Every structure is written in C-alpha cells, then in structure tokens.
Amino acid sequence: MSVETIDQPTETLRDTVTPGGTDWRRVAYLTLLSRALDEMEETRLIPAKKIMYQFSARGHDMAQVLLGLKLDRPQDAACGYYRSRPLLLALGVDPEVALASAMAREGGYSGGRDIGTVFNFPNRHGASALPMCGGVGAQYTPTAGWAQAIDYYRTVLGDASYDGAMAVVLGGDASVASNGFWSALTIATTQKLPMLFYIEDNGFGISVPSSFQTPGGDIAANLASWRGLEIFDGDGTDPAEAERLVEAATEHVRGGQGPALLRLTVPRLQGHSFQDTQTYKSDALVSAEWARDPLPKLKAHLVGRVLSQGEWDAIEREAGAAAEAALVAAEGRDVAPVESVLRNVFSETGALQEMGGQWTKGYVAPAASDVVEATVGQRINMVTAIRRTLDHELSINPRVLLFGEDIGPKGGVHAVTLGLQDKHGSGRVFDTSLSEEGIIGRAVGMAIAGLMPVPEIQFRKYAEPATEQINDAGTMRWRTDNRFAAPMVVRVPGGFFKCGDPWHSQTNEVAFIHNPGWQVAVPSNAEDAVGLLRTALRGNDPVIFFEHRAMLDAAWARRQYPGDDYALPFGKARVTREGDDITIVTWGAMVPRCEEAGATAAEGGRSVEVIDLRTLMPWDKAAVLASVRRTRRCLIVHEDLQTAGFGAEIAAVVADEAFIDLDAPVVRLTMPDIPSPHHPALLDWAVPSVAKIAAKIDELVGY
Template structure:
C-alpha cells in the first residue's frame, strides 16, 4: 500500500530522543528535506516550467513535522491543504512521490491528474492522509466525519483498534473564516469528537491580513470561551514551545476529552505561491518574518544538547542527497499517459469480472458483503406509497448493514420533514439515525469523512435548493476517485427531496437534476413510483459509487406512484429504463413526476406512443432509447427542470448525432420555462407541463 512510514536516514542513538519522546534527528532530517524540496522547486523547477504550481512551506514546516511525528494511531487521519507537504512527509509520504507529484509524473498520488500540492496517502492499517481539496476550508467537515467515525467504530462496533485515535484538520488562519471551519467546529464540539483543528497563522491569506479574517487577528482568543473545546495558542517557530503544545493537544485527544484548537504562529518565509512577489509587504515586515525562521531556532535548540555541529551537518548533507536522489528518480518516471484519462470516474470492472476497487473509502475495501439480491420483484398483496417504501428499504438495509448511518436535519426526532425516516431513530439509536446541525456543508462534508473511514453514510438534504451550500463538498465527493486515480472514493447516498407539490416556490420546489448529471462521478436516480424507489435505493445503498437519490415531493404519497412492496432483496440496476407503455409511432421520454402525466396523455393515442421512464439520469439508458427512437422515428422529451440546458437537451443532442437519418420529425422538448417554480398553483400550472400540453405536443409531432 505504501512504504514503511518511518524514514531513518542516519542511525539512531539514545541522544536522538529527548525526555518527551521526540526523535529530533528525524525531525531535523525532515525539516532539511522540506527546505531542500522548496529550494529546488523555487530556483530550478518553477523557472524551468517543470513545476506549474508551487507553495513553499518554509516557516510552516517545523511544527507540521512535529505534529506528524505524533500521528501514530492505527486509525489516525489528517486532511491538509496546499502547504501541508512537511506534515505529509512526517506521515510517510515518500520523497520520490513528493517530488514526482509537482512534476506531473506518472504514479504517485494522482498520476498527473491533480495539482502536485494536493496530496493523499491511503492506509487501512495506520495513519492516513485524506485526499486534499483545492478549496480553502473544505478539509474541515470531512475530518469531523472521520472523527465521528472513530467514536462509531469504538462505541457501536466495539472495535478497540479505534481507541485513542485522532483526526486532524490542518489549515491556515484564513480558512477559519470559511463555512467548513465553523460547521465542523459545531459538529466537533456538540459531539465532543477527537478532532484537532490545527491552525497555522502566518498573518496573511495571500495578501489579505488576518484582521480581515477574524477580529483581533487571533482565532484562538476568540474561541477561548467556546464550550467543549480546548484551545491552545503559541509560537510555531519555537521548537520547545511548539512541541510541548502539540504533544499536549494529542494527549488530550487520545484521552477522548473532546476537540482541540491549536493555533501556532508561524512566519511565511515566501510568497503565497511561487508567482507571489509579496509586494504588499514592507521590507521591515519581511525582515521580521525572516528573523523568526524555525530552522536556525531548531539548530540552536539541538546543537550541544542532543547533537553536535558535525551531526547537524551530517543530517543536512544526508537530506540534500536523498532529495537529489528522489528528484532523479522522479525525473526518470514517465509522463502520465492520456490513454486512460477517462478511467476511474466510477468504479470499474476488471477483465475477470471483479471490481477494480479503490484502496480506501466505502464498504468494499474492507471486504463487506451483502446478501444476494434480485431484479425480479416479489410483490406483496397491498400497495404502499413511496414514503413507506423508502422507509422500509432504509429499515432493512440498516438491519443488515451495521455500517450504514442515516442523518440530516430533523431526521431523527421528527422522522424527517417528509416523514420518510419516522421511527428509525427509535429502532436503531441516535448513533445510527441522528439529527444534525443546520448546515448542508456539514452534512455532506462529514459524510465524506465517514465514507473514507469505511462507513456508508446516507445524508438527507430536505429540499433540492438546500444542497447549494454543500455544492463544494458534493463536487469533491464526485471527483475523488478520478483525481486520486482510484486510491480513494467516498460512496454515499444523498437523499434529496424536491419538485412541485400542490404548489411551488423558488426555495423548495426545484428539481435541477441536470446539475448533478453534469457533476463528475455521481449516479443520479429519479424514481417515479414506490417499486422503483425500493429497487433504486437498495442498488444505491449497496453501490461503490456516490449517488444522488431524488425523492420527488409530488410522488411521495401520490396514488399513481403506489405499488406493492417488491421484497427486501429487490434491486433496479442503474441505467435501465422502463417502458411504461409500448407504441409504434412516437417515443416519449420522461422521468420523475412527469411519468404519470405522460402516460395519461399517451393513452389518448392508442398504440402510437411509447412512453419510457428513464428512472436514472446518470447513467441513462442510451440503448433502450436508441432502440425505441429507431423504431418510431419521432421523439418527445418531457421534464420538469428548466428547458435551457435541461437534461432533455443532452438526450436530444445524442439522438441528433447518432440517429439523424432515422428521424422522421424534429426532436421536440417540453419543459418548464427558464424561471423558478412559482408559488401560486395558478401560476405553477400555467408553466408546468401537464396532460393537455403533452397531448398537444404529441399531436403536433405525429402530424409532421
């Protein structure tokens, strides 16, 4: 999985360690390694245009390495940001990968797919580095999810290997102004999670001074009275002070006494990036920062105490030689090949039929197996509505999968604002079905951390519009497998309600499924009835890919959508549409709440109209649609989403490109105009596709 994390370039001696257990020879070595890498990139590789993104860690490096040296728990995890390479080196990132990543060479943590400062380090049996995000502050809520998973494994699954483990979110002081920081702070403190907020404060967010980020320039002082949070503050450039504070923080977390915020002041001894000239700083400010360089401070701290001058020089020489060797090996790696650039958007199957699994994330890498399923329904005598069908499916999957968790706003005590989860919290307890704070960023972000820790999160977003604050985390989830080249994935099922219901409005009644069709790496299901809801939801809950499961409000208790419960083993594979009504002269393609309207309208045309319910938008059933349109020669697309760039446009483009000469008439689309959903039922019905509008469109196409 990865090389031995303990890099010992020079033989250890009793003098390597101080009375606190720190291996200062190793810390000094990694500090020299980090400085050498930064220097080579800044002076050689960036000017030579071999490295395109470079963020020096000079000044930040010592405290990061000290922290990394203490992350030894079997399930410790850390998520950093673009200046976290020293921390990753301390965690076990190989020198060769550390150089090859920025050089965009093959292999390593992304194979040239992601920028070289965005690391990941999978490890199922030791401390791991969670995939970094290019977004500022996006690391916090996934770490909260990992920290919550530590509690879950230990308390619910009785796994003692998680005892004393910690989760670390590493960011700069500017990141404390983000949604993710505050959301994760609420999660960690209300649940008393073993989470470290490690904030290195260099006083600048690129050029913006810290007084623009937080009042008084000190997030630690501002959070001193925050309940359930231990706050530590000090000088990250001082070896003695920083090591003492880091050790204090980790011991507090390993004793499971709640979260810690550790703010360490550090100098940024370079520009924000290699392109930043720091013209916004005075010469005096730059001189002050240079005087706080932790490297000479470390030398003064160690030489004549644990090392002599010759040993110090020996460590420096060895580090420079090792980096030079790593650079040579990195240069020897081939450039990434483009032939497989389209791979690993979703979980794939090898030639022998077995899945090509990610190293970490989701149930599959841990060897979890589900009972057999079937695509043949075993219907019960009575019909149920979609609410009951979804609830019963969640109930069964919760019963057979002890790693499945259902959560969101109002999910537990109230049973969901749509009553879908009613009774599940009473049955399975608050560790498995629970309410969250009012933060969609936090709901989805923590789901990422849970999925990376090997759980199956099922977060609920109450209404489609409410997912907007979580869009960054949703996008990061979908791209994770691709950007890490199948090292990490975060399978989850995000249940989202939306669409019109009796009335509409701009806040609760949107569908906008095309947004998730356009998002990378997400499966998207839009069932129109209770039977399909059961089969699609069960498929999603057992899938190795993240899924958006759209629960249309108008169909939750709709009479047409009621169906017999199809059995606890019933699944509907994604990408398989259903022919609702066969026909010969026109293909009507639809999904969601438009299906019963289209079926009803088509009845007036006898056997002329074939109605197809796509059921899933990603993937969508190109084969069945192609067969039908080839047969009929005409196509009408009906959906609730806005017409411009709606998913119907994608299908129309596909058909125009592949079946142009088989068409007997232009492809026609019927959808909502480009406005939000109106609240007044009168106004809503004036713009929403209904049976009359669908019938008119069918009649026009058949007459061509």
Template sequence: MAQAALKQVIRTALDEAVDWKRISYLLHLSRALDELEETRLVPEKKLHYQFSARGHDMAQIVLGSLLTDRHDAVCGYYRSRPLLLSLGVDPADALGSAMGRAGGYSDGRDIGVTFNYPNPQGPSALPMSGGVGTQYTPAAGWAQSIRYYGEVLGEPGYERSIAVACGGDGSVASNGFWSALTIATTQNLPMLFYIEDNGFGISVPSSMQTPGGNIAANLSAWRNLRILQGDGCDPAETARLMQQAVNEVRCERSPVLLRLSVPRLQGHSFQDTQAYKSEDVVRSEWARDPLPRLRNHIVPAVLSEEEWEETKLHAMQTAEAARIEAESRPIAAPESVTRHVYFEGEMPVVGGLQGHGALLPATTETAQGEGQRISMAAAIRRTLEHELSVNKRVALFGEDIGRKGGVHAVTLGLQQRFGAERVFDTSLSEEGIVGRAVGMALAGLMPVPEIQFRKYADPATEQINDCGTIRWRTNNRFAAPMVLRMPGGFLKTGDPWHSQTNEVAFIHQPGWKVAVPSNATDAVGLLRTALRGNDPVIFFEHRAMLDHVWARRPYAGDDYALPFGQANLTRHGDKITLVTWGAMVHRCEEAVEGISADVIDLRTLMPWDRQSVLASVRRTRRCLIVHEDLGTAGFGAEISAVVAEDAFMYLEAPVSRLTMPDIPSPHQRALLDWAVPSVAKIRAKVETLLQF
C-alpha cells in the same frame, strides 16, 4: 529557581519523547525540496504550482510525528507537504506529483499540492482539495467514524484514534471551519483543529479573517473546546503544545483547537512577490525562521555540529535523488485519464464498504410484486429500515430526520428503532452534512445524508463536487461512496426555494450517479443498489410522488435491486417515443391514452439508458422529451443531441422537448399549473409531432 528547574525537567521529558534527529532531517528535506522546485523545476517549467512551506514546516513535522495510531487521519491543505513527509510519503512521489508525472498522488490528474496518502496500516492523509476550508468537515466525519466504529460497531483499536484538520488563518473564515467546529463540539468528537497562523491569507491580513486576527482568542468562550496557542517557531514550545493537544484529544476524546503563530517566509505561491509586505515585516518573519531555532535547540544537546551538517547533507542528497527519480517517471497514458471516474471493479486503497471488509447479502432483479400497495415514501422508509438492520455501517443523518422523522416523514420511526448514533439530526449546515458524510465514507461507513430540499444543496456544492472527484483525482487511491437523499420538485404548489428539480447540475458533477425514481418499486430497487454500491449517488425523491396514488406499488422485497442505467418501458407503441422521468412519467402515460406510443422512464440520469432510447426512436421515428426542469441546458438537451446525432436518419419529425420555461418554480397554483408540463400540454405536443 525551583520553577526554572521544573521547566527544565518538563523540557527534558518532552525532548526525550520527540525524535529531534528525525525532525531535523525532515525539516532539511522539506527545505531542500522547496529549493529544488524554486531554483530548478519552476524556472525549467517542469512544475507550475509551487507553494513553499518554509516557516510552517517544523511544527507540521512535529505534528506528523505524533500521529502514530493506525486509525489516525489528517486532512491538510496546499502547504502541508512537510506533514506528509513526516507520515512517510516518498519524496519522489511528492516531486513527481508536483510535476504531473505518472504515479504519485494522482497520476498527473491533479495539481501536486493537493496531497493524499492512503495508509491502511497507519495514519492516512485524507484527499485534500483546492478549496480553502474544505478540509474541515471531512475530518469531522472521520472523527465521527472513529467513535462509530468503537461505540456502534464495537470494534477494538479506536480508543485513542483521532482526526486532525490543518488550516491557515485565512481558512477560519470559511463555512467549512465553522460547520466542522459545530459538529465536533456538539458531538464531542476526537478532533484536533490545527491552525497555522502566518498573519496573511495571501495578501489579506488575519484581522480581515477574524476580529483581532486571533481565532483562538475569539473562541475562548466556545463550549466543549479546549484552546491552546503559542509560538510555532520555538521547538520546545511547539513540541509541548503539539503533544498536549494530541494527548488531550486522545485521552479526553474531545476536540482541541491549537493555534500556532508561524511565519510564511516565501510568497503565497512562487509567483507571489509579497509586495504587500513591508521590508520590516519580511525581516521580522525571517528572524523567526524555525530552522536556525531548531539548530540552537538540539545542537549540541541532541546532535553534534558534525551530525547536524551530515543530516542536512543527507536530506539534500535524498531530495536530489527524488528529483532524478521523479523526472524519470513518464507521463501517464492520455487515454487513461477517463478511468476511475466511477467504480470499475478495483477497490480503492481507502474508502467504501467492500474495501473495508463489509459483507452484503445477495440481491435479485426480480420484484416480489405482491401484497398491499404502499406509497413511495413508505417504500423508501422500509428499504432504509432493512438496510440499517442488515448493515450496521449504514448511518442516516440530516436536519430533522431523527425524532421528527423528516419533514417528508420518510425516516419516521427509524431513530426510535436504531438509536441516535445511527439515525441522527444535524446542525443546519449543508456543507457540514455532506462534508461529514465524505469523511465517514472514506472511513468505510455508508453514510446516508439528507438535504431537505433540492435548493438547499447549493451551500454544499463544493463538498458535492469534491466528493464526486475523489476517486478520479486520487487515481482510485480513495473513494467516498454515499447516498445523498434529496427531495424536490413541486407538491400541491411550488415556490423558488422548495420546488426546484435541476437534476442536470448533478449530472454535470463527474463521479456522481443520479437516480430519479417515479414509483415505489423503482425507489426500492434503486435505493438498495445505491446503498450497497461503490459510488456516491444522488437519490432524488420527488415530493409529488412520495404519496401519489399512481406511484404506489407493492413492496418489491428485501433483496430487490435495480441496475443503474436501465430504463423502464412503461408503455409500448410504434408511433412516437416519450422519454421522461420522475413526476412526469405518470403524466406522459395519461397523455398518450389511446395513442400507440413508447413511454420510457429513464429511472437514472447518470448513467442513462441511451441504447433503449435510441432503439425506440429508430422504431417509432419520433421523439418527445418531457421533464420538469428548465428547458435551456436541461437534461433533455443532452438526450435530444444524442438522438439527433445517432438516430437522425430514422426521424420523421424534429426531436422535441416539453419542459418548464426558464423561470423559478412559481408558488400560486394556477401559475404552477401553467409552468409545469401538464397532461393536456403533453398530449397536444404529441399530436403535433404525429402530424409530421
């Protein structure tokens, strides 16, 4: 009897802390929006992607109602609309975005179920992605930024802030989930993992995602992780567990995983007939519908029968009004679709240094050009050191970059000077490195993640792609500027794993800028521009040039910055134009000794200085493009196409390329020397073209 009385006291206390009237309204609203889409908008072909949240909705709304801190952030997935409604998203934005209308989440650029909600004065919904599991590591990055703002920057107001990642049971098999789990538990971050387990990943049962179909049970021995689980259809239990989970993260400043069992009452999407479920399974799921359970829980204790019906009617009216408003919205002007791929002078609502109030020193395009010549590695290190000293929002991280100083020694000594909170090692997960950086960048920091070798970026491809498109697909509501440092290319030998260049892959990722310095001066200028900029940048550090004698230059100065898209004419002549970058610049210079030739070091490949190239070719009437990457679909093909299209009438010889053959980088030195464009091969190609 005493135990029953205690449970009632606890239940009463929880009920008083939860606004059940608002939750019931939002639950009815979510159902009304689902029904409008299913019965009208999809059949009328006004909407093409529809994911019902029935069954998941009540628990999400309870969670959203508990996210009250200004710096809270949540990253959900395609079934998270009820959560967004609870944060304050306009239902007309929700429907309008689903219909691809102007305004809303993306101005019609993205599918309407990939939500975002910038809210500088309250909890934000970070930009969601269409990829399963991609929400976890950015949320971990946001959680780390919460600690960073409080402990490193000493800013008040972050003492109870948390980050939340929501995902279905299918997502727990993803790299992103495990990477974020490692980050949160090794760093003891204020992060909540909320797993909505409906038993199916589309048609695949949970037992195929994790042994036994219960991720909470499997993680019971995971260190530094509090595990909670229960029934997401029971209002009282849902409220109790949600409050416990959120409060533990807020108070203990450590991660919690909450798994709630919920039914997915409709198919994975509108087109999914659920033929893979038996009738018994479908009946059992509908028997767990949280809507009637909520009614039984709060009527008449909180709402009268009349009030319940009035709430339902009000929600239906709101949904219909939202539909009318959404359908009245125009389609965005088609020509506007090319805007906001890169920063255009207008700050996003959330993300980036300047958008979050950072004040940066002035720069100059004039290099000092005096003093001792230093290696490119030393120049990069010195630039990073200075930017760390003048901007406390800069943070460096990656595998082995801390005490070891990086496998290329570029970050040597930086952790000792700036501390392990600002220069730190990470677990061996490129997905985690880049995804974490995304969350930190969204929070207004300047993350400088390092991928040890170009080839190692492949596991992070999804995060790299998603990061580059954030500004565009949210129509400048969010942006995630960062500098992704990436060594690559041959050294004394090559191999298929450490010597890849393949810069063209990043040029084909919209939203990223790509820098490929060939020497210490350019490395300083381009890196400083990137570190103070508003776009994500791939900063490619060629292994052969980090300590190459030719690449050594005097330190260009603490204020030196180079604009992107401005090539360097390293040699001037009138017989032929050589276009190149990275390690091939000095080889091209040697190859044209005694020949009147322009040698153009592009320095950046996105954007690239096509005007300088075209002006030179129109004057010399011959063009040779030299690069280390493979020939087929290499970036030289793009340059060649532009020259052929815009300077064809000036040419006295075919536009030509000299590249590696279409093979991985070979290891044996003799094989490597044969494959990579050499001084002798470049000169021979030049002489052939001069004979036309």
C-alpha cells in the same frame, strides 16, 4: 529514498529521543528534507518549467513535522492544504512520490490529473492523509466526518482499535473565515469528537492580513469562550514551545476530552505561491519574518544538547542526498498515458480503490434480484417503500447510518425516516446542525473511513451550500487516480407538490449530473424507489437519490413492496407504455402525466411509447435510441427548466445518433425558464400538463 527506510544506530536514536517522546533527530531530518525539496523546486524545477504550481512550506515546516510524528496510529487521519508537505513527510510519504506529484508524473498523488500539491496518502501502516481539496476551508468538514467515524466505530460498532484515535485538520488563518471551519467546529464541539484543529497563523491569506479574516487577527482569542473546545496557542517557531503545545493538544484529544484548537504563529517565508512576489509586505516585515525562521532555532535547540555540530551537518547532507535521489527517481517516471484520464470517474470492475467505502473494509453485498417477489401484498406509497428499504439495510448492514436535519425523532419533514431512530438508535439515525456543508462534508469523511453514510438534504434547493463538498466527493476517485473514493447515498426530496415556490420545489437534476462521479436516480414509483435505493446503498459510488415530493404519496406511484432482495441496475430504463408512433422520454413526476397523455392520444389513434429513464447518470441511451429508430419521433418531457436541462442532452444524442431515422424534429416540453411558481394556478400552467403533452403528441405524429 523513502523516509521510512532510513536506519540509524540504536545509540543515536536513544540519545535524540527526549523524555517527551520527541525524536529530535527525526524532526531535524524531516525539516531539512522539506527545505531541500522547497529549494530544489524554487531554484531548479520551476525555472526549468518542470513544475507548474509550487507552494513553499518554509516557516511552517518544523511545527508540522512535530505534529505529524504524533500521528502514528492506523486509525488516525489528517487533512491539510497546499503547504502541508512537511506533515506528509512525517506521515511517511516518500519524497520521490512528493516530487513526482509536483511534476505531475505517473504514480504520484493523482497521476498528473490534479495540481501536484493537492495530496492524498492512503497509509496502511499509520495515519492516512485524507484527499486534500482545492477550495479554502473545504478540508474541515470531511475531517470532522472522519472524527465522527472514529466515534461510530468505537461506540456503535464496539471496535476497540479506534480507542484514542484522532482526526487532525490543518488550515491557515484565512481559512477560519470559511463556512467549512465554522460548520466543522460546531459538529466537533456539539458531538465532543476526537478532532484537532491546527491553525497555522502566518498573518496572511495570500495578500490579505489575518485581521480581515477574524477580529484582531487571533482566532484562538476569539474562541476562548467557545464551549467544548480546548485552546492551545503559542509560537510555532520555538522548538520547545511547539513541542509542548503539540504534545498537550494531542494528549487532550486522544484522552477523550473532546476537540481542541491549536494555533501556532509561524512566518510564511516565501510568497503564497512561487508566482507571489509579496509586494504587499514591507521590507521590514519580510526581515522580521526571516528573523523568526524556525530552522536556525531548531539547530540552536539541538546542537550542543542532543546533537553535535557534526551530527547536524551529517543529517543535512543526508536530507540533501535523499532529495537528490528522489528527484532522479521522479524524473525517471513517465507522464501517464493521455487516454488514462477517462478512467476512474466511477468504480470499475477489478479496480477497487485503495481506501474509502465499505467495499474496502470487506463488505460483500447480499444476493439481489431485479425480479419482483411473487407474493401479493398491500400497495404502499413511496414514503413507506423508501423507509422500509432503509430499515432493512440498516438491519443487515451495521455500516449504514442516516443523518440530516430533523430526520431523528420527527422522522424527516416528509416522514420518510419516521420511527427509524427509535428502532436503530440515535448513534445510527441522528439529527445534525443546520449546515448542508457540514452534512455532506461529514459524509465524505465517514465514507472515506469505510462507512455507508446516507445524508439527507431537506429540499433540492438547500443543496446549494454543499455544492463544493458534492463536487469534491464526486471527483475524489478520479483526482486521486483511484486511491480514494467516497461512496454515499444523498437523499434529496424536491419538485412541485400541491403548490410550488422557488425554495422547496426545484428539481435541477442536471446540476448533479454535471458533477463528475455522481450517479443520479430519479424513481417515479415505490417499486423503482426500492430497487434503486437498495442498489445505491450496496454500491461503490456516490449517488444522488432524488425523491419527488409529488410522488411520495401519489396514488399512481403506489406499488406492492417488491421484496428485501429486489435491486435494480442503474442505467436501465423501463418502457411503461408500448407504442409505435412516437417515443416519449421522461422521468419522475412526469411519467404518470405522459402515460395519461399517451392513453388520451390512443383514443385518437396515436400509438405512444413512454420510457421512464429511472436514472439520469447513467442514462439508458440504448433503449431510447432503439425506440426512436422504430417510432421515428421523439418527445422529451421533464419538469426542470428547458435551457440546459437534461432534455437537451438527450435531444443532442438522438440528433447525433439517430438523425436519419427521424421523421420529425426532436422536441422538448418542459417548464419555462422560471422558478417554480407558488399559487396552484400558476404552477399548473408552468409544469407540463397532460393536455400540453397530448397536444405535442398530436403535433409531432402529424408532422
């Protein structure tokens, strides 16, 4: 039975809706439904091994329902955590779907791909639940991104339907110690975003007391002097107080007064999860927690005031019957076909996600071509090529927006975005706080909201604090079974330049490739940079766009601008030098070195073919294998470290699929397994040089 299908006589509804707008009958029904589902899982489904993970919401439930019923606009969104099922029921999630998800059945939140409590809810009729992340605190910055998207739609795009919309993030008291919480708090308050932080303080993070998470165990008190943040604090088990605080907090945010933090103290009446025996709590503490159970308080608040005892009993029976009906329906669902787990890693033709990305908002990419315009123009460097492409796409697509540290008036530390804020405004090209977690996390929320965010990570090494958000964004389509996706283009400069160092010169592209769901582009020249960037900006998948520092202004990398319609497909390599004796597979800054080594080898009678992969996910296996089967030799050259570098994947594929065609071993030439050295002499020795490449060519051809 769907929560949305329950009809009541008009008289009853009128009587149970108080002047504050709270439908107490609905609150009672949803709280009792949540309790019935928890009890069913704990006493029947877990013992029967039909559920593998269970997180009881008992104690948290009533306040969540009060909050969820305030989220009634299509532009609202909420993101919670394991104990957020009461909120989901209030948003309209069918209890059958909730139970089917808990049992990992087909058609649930993820179709059995993810833990059953890891939810998502693309709601076409009201507020959506953003895809939950499994890491503590990872929900904060994507919610801040949704809040910033509300502001963008309203102020930049002039969409009045976003007036008064809000984003709500739920977190426990332990989550306030996370990087994500503080990053989102900074974003929301400095930008005055319509965002509500709802902290459910039950006193524990699994077994660790809240005093270990924040001094004194009270985040509301500690944030009392935080500028731009309105604080609401109280008892989440008292129906009247919880109603008042929820109403005040949501009115504050909807009224355009900036973000708010609502801290409600609640008891966690069961363990962190079903397996948690709570032995770290004394008997007296457990008894004190049960004495604060909000359900008896809710009943006392309603019976005799807005409901009779008979009406309460009827509601309880109704909720129990709905839970039983949901269980029957959920158990009737099959497990998803096992081979289906291979689908929806990337976008698929004819299978558009329900929510997220500009395509779901009606975006249609302009006509494009992989043919360079015939007009002759000045050769431009890669910096200018990238800037011109960003400028053009900003001009024709209002959903594109650029942000990162120093990309505004300064134009980026590599000058790629120079002048773009002056032309397109600070609403579309803007600086951010110094938090890579915040940069990528907010991009996730913006992407889900239908924008095309283009965040910049200043240098490759600086992406490490954003690792969790990068992983969560890439896996979103798969783990929600194509319900949600977060297409974006993350610009990442990196690699050596005139010198190196362990902090600014790292490449390590393989780490991005090992995050499922991300496409990875590594252009070696200005023309390819234009074509790949344009494809990424018009696409429907998240993309890492790697801008090699050594190529940004290199003379070799300069090309004529290929035109505003020029776009290249991902997974299509380019043969930059044809040959018959050996195939060199490479990308990025190694391409010109391999070409030069090939020319040197040609003087000695060696015929060298050089393949520039251009994209590493996907990579052009067919082109590499066809070339190797013809030349019968393969040398892989890359700047990244050798051990577990992407060259190892290429070598394995060549060995697997073209072994009998080889006349020599597959060889990799890379940096040694060390960070990038700083002094130019040390760097030149470590990075594959033209001479070293030429020597390897001679060695393999003469094998």
